[in-house]
Amino acid sequence: MAKRTRTADQVPHLYDDLDTFLRLSATNDELMPDSLRDRLHVPTGLEDAVRAAVEAGKAVAITGTAGSGKSHLLRTAVSAAPDYTCIPDLTVEPEADWNKFFNRPKKIIVAGNEGAFLVGQKNGVKGFDKIIASLHAIQAGDDARPGHEIMIIDAAGFDAAGQRVIGTMLGLPVLLDFMNARRGELAATAWRMMESAAVRERVAKLVETASAHADTEGFTFRQLWQCVADMMVGNETDEPWFVRLFNGVNEVSHRIARVFSPSALALPHVGNRMWHADLERLEPLFVPEAVPVLRRLLAAAAREADSEKRLVLFRSLRLLAGFGLQNSPLDSMLRAGTELWSSITRGESRPLLQAINRYFAFGLIDFGDDLELWVQHDTERRHLKPPVQISLGSALASDFTLAKSIAICNPPDGVTAPKGGRRLLRHLQSNAVLHVTKDLADGLVRIRSHRMHDRQDIEYDWRLTAFFEKVATAAARPDRLHVANFDFSARTGRIMKWQITDRIQKVGG
Amino acid sequence: MPPGSAKTIELLRIGNPWLVGQHVNRVVPVFAAHNVIAPDFSRSRSLQSIKDLAFDAGLAIRESLGPCLQVHTEDYRDLQETTFGLLAPERRIFQDHRKGGASEQGSLFPLVGGLTAPAASDDGLGKRLRELLLRHRSDWQRKLLELMAPSVVRDPATAFAARLLGGTSGESNPEEMPRRSLVLRGIDKACAEFVDNLLDLEPCDSRVPAIRRFAMGAYFVGVLRMVAGVVTDVGEELPQVFVYCGLPPGVGNDPLVRAASKSFNRWIAASHSATARQIHARLKETPVLPRTRKAERLRQQVRTLLGERLGEQQLDATMTGLARIVEGKELSEEWARRAIDSRTLGFSKSEYARRVRSLGANIGFAGPDRGRMPRLMLDTPLLGVLAQGIVGRGSLPYEDFVTRLSERFGLVTGIGSDDTIADRVGDLGSEGYDPYEVLQRNQELLRERMVRTGLARTYSDSHTEVFGHA
Numbered sequence: 001m002a003k004r005t006r007t008a009d010q011v012p013h014l015y016d017d018l019d020t021f022l023r024l025s026a027t028n029d030e031l032m033p034d035s036l037r038d039r040l041h042v043p044t045g046l047e048d049a050v051r052a053a054v055e056a057g058k059a060v061a062i063t064g065t066a067g068s069g070k071s072h073l074l075r076t077a078v079s080a081a082p083d084y085t086c087i088p089d090l091t092v093e094p095e096a097d098w099n100k101f102f103n104r105p106k107k108i109i110v111a112g113n114e115g116a117f118l119v120g121q122k123n124g125v126k127g128f129d130k131i132i133a134s135l136h137a138i139q140a141g142d143d144a145r146p147g148h149e150i151m152i153i154d155a156a157g158f159d160a161a162g163q164r165v166i167g168t169m170l171g172l173p174v175l176l177d178f179m180n181a182r183r184g185e186l187a188a189t190a191w192r193m194m195e196s197a198a199v200r201e202r203v204a205k206l207v208e209t210a211s212a213h214a215d216t217e218g219f220t221f222r223q224l225w226q227c228v229a230d231m232m233v234g235n236e237t238d239e240p241w242f243v244r245l246f247n248g249v250n251e252v253s254h255r256i257a258r259v260f261s262p263s264a265l266a267l268p269h270v271g272n273r274m275w276h277a278d279l280e281r282l283e284p285l286f287v288p289e290a291v292p293v294l295r296r297l298l299a300a301a302a303r304e305a306d307s308e309k310r311l312v313l314f315r316s317l318r319l320l321a322g323f324g325l326q327n328s329p330l331d332s333m334l335r336a337g338t339e340l341w342s343s344i345t346r347g348e349s350r351p352l353l354q355a356i357n358r359y360f361a362f363g364l365i366d367f368g369d370d371l372e373l374w375v376q377h378d379t380e381r382r383h384l385k386p387p388v389q390i391s392l393g394s395a396l397a398s399d400f401t402l403a404k405s406i407a408i409c410n411p412p413d414g415v416t417a418p419k420g421g422r423r424l425l426r427h428l429q430s431n432a433v434l435h436v437t438k439d440l441a442d443g444l445v446r447i448r449s450h451r452m453h454d455r456q457d458i459e460y461d462w463r464l465t466a467f468f469e470k471v472a473t474a475a476a477r478p479d480r481l482h483v484a485n486f487d488f489s490a491r492t493g494r495i496m497k498w499q500i501t502d503r504i505q506k507v508g509g
Numbered sequence: 510m511p512p513g514s515a516k517t518i519e520l521l522r523i524g525n526p527w528l529v530g531q532h533v534n535r536v537v538p539v540f541a542a543h544n545v546i547a548p549d550f551s552r553s554r555s556l557q558s559i560k561d562l563a564f565d566a567g568l569a570i571r572e573s574l575g576p577c578l579q580v581h582t583e584d585y586r587d588l589q590e591t592t593f594g595l596l597a598p599e600r601r602i603f604q605d606h607r608k609g610g611a612s613e614q615g616s617l618f619p620l621v622g623g624l625t626a627p628a629a630s631d632d633g634l635g636k637r638l639r640e641l642l643l644r645h646r647s648d649w650q651r652k653l654l655e656l657m658a659p660s661v662v663r664d665p666a667t668a669f670a671a672r673l674l675g676g677t678s679g680e681s682n683p684e685e686m687p688r689r690s691l692v693l694r695g696i697d698k699a700c701a702e703f704v705d706n707l708l709d710l711e712p713c714d715s716r717v718p719a720i721r722r723f724a725m726g727a728y729f730v731g732v733l734r735m736v737a738g739v740v741t742d743v744g745e746e747l748p749q750v751f752v753y754c755g756l757p758p759g760v761g762n763d764p765l766v767r768a769a770s771k772s773f774n775r776w777i778a779a780s781h782s783a784t785a786r787q788i789h790a791r792l793k794e795t796p797v798l799p800r801t802r803k804a805e806r807l808r809q810q811v812r813t814l815l816g817e818r819l820g821e822q823q824l825d826a827t828m829t830g831l832a833r834i835v836e837g838k839e840l841s842e843e844w845a846r847r848a849i850d851s852r853t854l855g856f857s858k859s860e861y862a863r864r865v866r867s868l869g870a871n872i873g874f875a876g877p878d879r880g881r882m883p884r885l886m887l888d889t890p891l892l893g894v895l896a897q898g899i900v901g902r903g904s905l906p907y908e909d910f911v912t913r914l915s916e917r918f919g920l921v922t923g924i925g926s927d928d929t930i931a932d933r934v935g936d937l938g939s940e941g942y943d944p945y946e947v948l949q950r951n952q953e954l955l956r957e958r959m960v961r962t963g964l965a966r967t968y969s970d971s972h973t974e975v976f977g978h979a
Contacts, residue, residue: 066970115972375666375717377618378598379538379724381873381888388594392664392715435963453878455756455888462889463962465718466979472664473713481665483591496587500668502676505579506587 014039018178022229037075039174042165042221044069045418046153047076049411050109053151054081056412059102061131062111064155067222070111073155077109084109090116095123102127102150114156138406140433141424143417152409159404159421161211161219167204169228170194184238189293190320191232191241196289199323203245205334210255211421212438218421219252227252240293242319259438262315265322266329274317277302290324341441344423349402352425352436355444356464360389363447364486364493369397372482373468373475376461384488385450391482392468395475399428402436425467432470434463450488483509516827517853523814524788524845525742525780527735529633533856533864537871539601540628541731542724543616544635545642545704546657549650550622551680559624559673560602560617561610563593568610577672595666596620619720620670622657623679634731638704641734644690645701652708654681656716656723666717696738696747699917700730706901707894711978725872726894730918732868736776737919740783743790747919749934750776750885751947754922754955757886758877765954768937768947769884772921773875775935776885777862785845792840804837807844811835885920887955889962893979896964900977907956907965907973923952 017033024031032040050073053060060077062070071088078086087093087101090112101110103126114135120128127150134152137143160166169175171194179191193199207227211218219227230248231241246257267274273282277298286294297320301313322330343351350369357367360374373392378385405420425434443460452458481498497508521528530536553559555573562569566585570578580588595618596602602615617624628635642649658678662668671678693701707726710719740748751772753759759766795810811831816824828835834848849856866883869875873888887895899905899913911925921934930948931937937944956973959965965975 065967113969113972115968115974118968118972118974375715376890377666377717377721379542379618379721379728380599380601380871382600383878386594386598386600388590388598390595390666392666392717455758458873459756459889459958459962462893466893466963469715469718472715476664476715478662478665478668481591481595481669483594485590485594496591498591498665498669500665500672502672503577503579504669504672506581506584509587 014174015178015182018174019182019233022233036174040169040172042168042172044158044160044163044165046073046155046158046407049151049153049408049415049417050077051080052412052415054084054107054109057107058410058412059106059150060109060153061102061117061150062109062153062155063114063117063131063135064153064157065113065220067220068155068158069160069221070155072221073153074109074111081107081109083107087111090120095120095125098125098128101125102131114154134409138409138417139420139422140431141401141403141405141422141426142431143406143409149410151411154405154407154409154420156220157405157420157422158407158418159211159218160221160224161204161208162421163418164201164204164208165221166207166224166228167197167200169224170200170203171197175228175232179232183232186238186240186293186296187232189296192292193242193287193289193324196287196324198287198326199289202323202328202330202334206245206256206260206330207252209334209438210252210259212423213255213259223251226250240297240316240320242323243316246319260333262319262322264333265318267318267321270321270325271318274298274301274321275314285326286321286324287326290320294320294324340445341438344402344436344441347402347404349400349425350397352402352441352444353397353400355441359444359448359460360464361484361493362450362486362488364491365484365495370394371397371400371468371471373472374465374484375468375472376465381452383452385452387486387488389484389486391484392472393476393480394482395427395429395471399475401426401428427471427474430471430474432467432473434467450486516823517830518856519815519819519827520788520811520831520854521784521849521856522818523791523811524784524786524849525735525739527634527637527731527738528784529637529735533735533861534867536634536728536868537599537601538724538728539599539616539618541635541638541728542619542720543625543628544633545639545727546619546622546653547625547627548639548684549654549681550625550657551682552626553623553674553679555674556617556624556626557611557613559592559596560612560615562673563589563597563602563611564604565589565610566592574673577675591669595669596624619657619724620666620717621659621674621678622654622681623674623677624670625657625679634735635727637734638700638727638731641693641697641701642704643684643686644693645698645705646692647701647705649701649705649708650683650686652705652710654683656708656710656719657681659716664715664717695741696734696918700734703730703898703917706898706977709897709901709977714978721890722894722897725891726898728872729874729891729894730898732865732874733918733920735868736780736865739787740779743783743786745779745783747916748776748779749915749919749921749930751921751934751937751951752885752887754887754951754958756958757873757888758884759886761882764938764942765947765951766882766884769886770882772935772937773866773884774858774862776919777865778858781849781856781858781861782846785849786842788849789840789842789845792845803839807838807840808835810840887922889958892959892962892964896959896975896979897977900975902977904974904976907959907975910975911952911955921948922955924948925952 014035017035062073064070074088085108087110090110098120101108117128117131121132131152135154138154139157179188227250230250231244234244234248279298283291297317301310304310322328340351340355353369353371357372372394375390375392402425405422406417407420408417411417423436425436449457479500483496486493495509499505499507558569558573566588598618603612605612616628619625658681662671704727707723737748751769753765753769792810795813797806797809801809812828815827834851834853838844862883866875873891876886908926911923912927914920914922924930931944937947960967964979965973967973
């Protein structure tokens with residue numbers, strides 16, 4: 001937890017500024033009052049890279065979607081580099097001027113969304129082709145792009161959720177001061193839980209899990225701020241943040257609600273004691289910062305005569321337990337999702353390759369680590385998938401890497417490029433890349449359905465075969481045909497191997 | 510003659526020659542693909558033996574495939590299964606229980622040109638499409654030949670097929686393109702360009718998935734041309750139909766699903782009505798012999814037009830079948846409408862909708878598989894085909910992609926870059942949703958799916974780009 005500041009108490013209008021900022025529909029840097037800027041700053045490592053680039057005299061291009069933190073970074077750079085030309089938004093500059101920006105080495109920083117750079121590349125703007133090529137390379141986890149002097153920051157690719165940025169945001173002292181000064185007793189007491197690193201870590205992990213679940217670009221800084229704002233002032237009633245986190249009207253809350261159901265939280269004994277308001281036995285189980293709000297909620301639940309309202313309070317208590325218990329079942333739930341996802345997060349490619357092999361064989365045939373490159377060539381949609389499946393070859397497990405995307409290309413010497421949010425399985429020979437998301441990993445573990453009406457699996461099949469197709473361009477062998485034959489009702493499968501030279505002969509299976 | 514028999518249905522084809530198949534059914538992608546590809550290749554003498562190999566390896570080896578196979582008798586079953594799985598994943602070749610081996614009917618997956626032959630079934634969708642492509646000025650034929658007869662074999666599936674054909678991909682024998690022809694316009698042009706784009710491959714692209722996309726895409730535009738083309742043939746605007754873009758098939762209480770179902774029925778009704786108008790228009794311009802009695806005129810006109818397509822014997826049988834709706838009747842638009850609704854033709858709007866749904870379901874373009882509220886949808890493999898067929902090489906802003914779908918094919922998936930689409934597509938709103946919201950939500954669902962499957966990339970809040978070769 002950062003050191004508490006008392007400045008806020010001395011400047012009451014600060015709370016008004018913060019209140020206005022939190023209630024804005026777009027919590028963006030341009031609308032952030034200067035009085036708050038330092039207090040709301042969350043370091044990410046990208047600022048250090050910008051400062052180092054400026055010191056080295058490099059040109060800098062900052063790309064990213066709205067809300068990804070471009071303006072904030074640019075502001076950092078401006079203060080560090082008074083002799084630099086700063087273009088805060090490429091799209092508002094006349095397109096005729098774009099050619100001047102990167103046509104020779106100069107001290108310039110240009111921020112813009114990736115779409116604008118793409119338009120420039122399509123229109124032949126000087127230097128933009130290199131920027132786009134480099135950007136796409138780091139988004140695919142490839143950092144080997146020497147040969148030009150522009151440092152490129154993919155602000156949208158920076159994994160704010162994966163870096164647990166929201167944990168730092170929630171711990172900002174100014175937010176706690178604001179809650180104490182401006183919000184009701186219950187909401188303020190609940191917010192005091194943010195003084196516990198364990199609680200902040202749980203929130204951050206939950207957000208990270210929601211971020212990794214589907215194939216989107218993770219959460220932007222703006223989306224994270226909108227979530228924090230919703231937790232603080234989203235409801236005029238005295239609602240604690242842990243309820244608002246699930247009920248909030250913001251993208252982060254929506255995605256959390258999609259991947260995590262509070263009712264799945266198993267609270268043996270604890271739930272019973274909460275129902276009976278057994279504070280004495282409950283207190284030692286909670287982190288100290290959560291005890292005050294526990295007392296309040298338990299007392300309110302015990303007083304409540306209306307059974308429906310009591311149930312509502314009890315649901316709040318369950319959520320409080322999820323975040324506030326010293327040993328919370330939330331931790332194991334967030335770890336769950338399978339060993340496969342854990343190994344993916346550790347960067348291990350072999351378990352993933354095995355899982356893909358197993359998935360594509362409907363869990364009926366075991367292959368080794370090398371990836372079989374199955375092809376789907378049925379042109380007609382029947383009720384069941386074809387029972388015979390053809391492999392175009394197999395790619396060695398050692399030819400794959402599982403890496404994360406990279407947020408900076410061509411950083412100055414001595415600066416380590418922060419990782420992005422995408423997890424990518426990459427085949428080195430073909431340069432084929434598979435974006436691995438948690439929902440895909442979960443789908444792999446569930447094993448493929450042989451019925452065509454399981455449309456989610458059709459989508460996974462398509463994603464995987466599109467990857468196989470690209471890998472096959474480097475790994476297919478015309479002399480070796482592997483054919484898998486499945487009996488879906490008997491749940492068996494076997495493989496037949498053929499050698500194709502001047503004659504076709506069976507060599508195995 | 511039973512209602513809607515093969516012969517009476519010829520009357521419908523006067524209005525819409527794309528209504529192919531015996532009852533506008535038994536039309537499947539692999540047959541359509543064969544009818545597009547086969548005219549550019551000589552029929553292989555080994556073709557029947559290769560089909561036989563899928564059912565009776567011993568017979569095929571004895572007859573002609575012995576030199577290319579070194580397989581023990583105990584492995585014949587595995588060889589049959591491999592051949593069937595590799596060359597007939599759609600199960601569109603059939604066992605001949607009487608003679609042994611495979612029936613002459615049925616088609617193999619067109620792995621190489623040498624495996625193709627005009628589909629002997631009554632599927633004419635591919636033939637119609639081929640006629641259309643012959644009027645399309647581009648190098649599509651060269652690309653088709655390169656795809657179907659590769660100079661270098663890189664994958665084992667192609668190698669297996671080529672080995673069975675005696676070490677060749679097939680003997681190309683390109684059909685001559687007509688020197689002069691009408692320039693394609695409207696949906697005809699869109700269909701031809703779509704197929705052309707599917708033949709556009711990078712040198713290192715895997716050819717087996719490319720052939721799959723080509724077969725699905727050719728069939729997809731064939732079905733669209735069948736339903737929507739006839740409406741433009743009668744001089745009306747291309748009909749717009751709202752396509753459900755969530756993960757198929759969607760649930761019945763979703764306003765998007767309801768909108769898609771209503772729109773599908775309107776689309777079918779427009780096509781049905783246009784077919785009747787076109788039948789009327791074509792018969793009206795058909796001359797009759799001088800001094801023909803009024804009651805005889807219609808019969809004569811029908812006979813003349815059917816005579817252009819049918820042999821004498823078939824024509825007599827067809828006219829007998831049509832007697833109830835033709836004899837003594839007078840030509841009018843109303844007559845044409847009643848004729849196609851009659852029991853003799855058995856082609857009411859609901860029947861038409863049922864058949865189009867069944868055709869579309871073959872490639873995940875229509876659904877649900879059973880039950881109420883038929884609608885158009887886009888299964889994930891079809892999305893890949895659409896992206897390549899619409900975009901071709903390079904990329905396209907997502908809004909332009911959505912607009913192209915509606916401008917070229919009448920498939921409305923969202924607002925795209927044309928705000929007026931919400932007014933033109935008809936009443937989409939229901940249950941408190943206005944049409945604009947329905948289109949917005951649908952467009953976003955499609956965008957999410959395309960991003961998730963790697964067919965599109967988000968560059969900013971307002972900029973998503975669709976890639977032809979993702």
